[in-house]
Amino acid sequence: MSGRLSLEEWVALLAAELGIGPGVELEIDRVLDVAKDAAHGVARPAAPLSTFLAGYAAGLDGGGPEAIERFLTATGNLASAQEPGEEPDR
DSSP, X not given: XXXXXXXXXXXXXXXXXTTOOTTOOOOHHHHHHHHHHHHHHTOTTHHHHHHHHHHHHHHHTTOHHHHHHHHXXXXXXXXXXXXXXXXXXX
């Protein structure tokens, strides 16, 4: 591939590199919505950390669409419940 990749191309390339089969569908917009909730509800650095932890938890729970959706929902709900600009205790 030459030139800048689209988001969809990057996700497909990364998934292949990480050994995630082509049969796994990732709802990019859903993940980005959760990241947005974390960035606005908690702090900008919470976006990648939150989506990583949701994915990690889903993987520990066996993976699959149901686990991914369950943990994305839990993460998004928790992030949305935070007061904007409120920094979590470290």
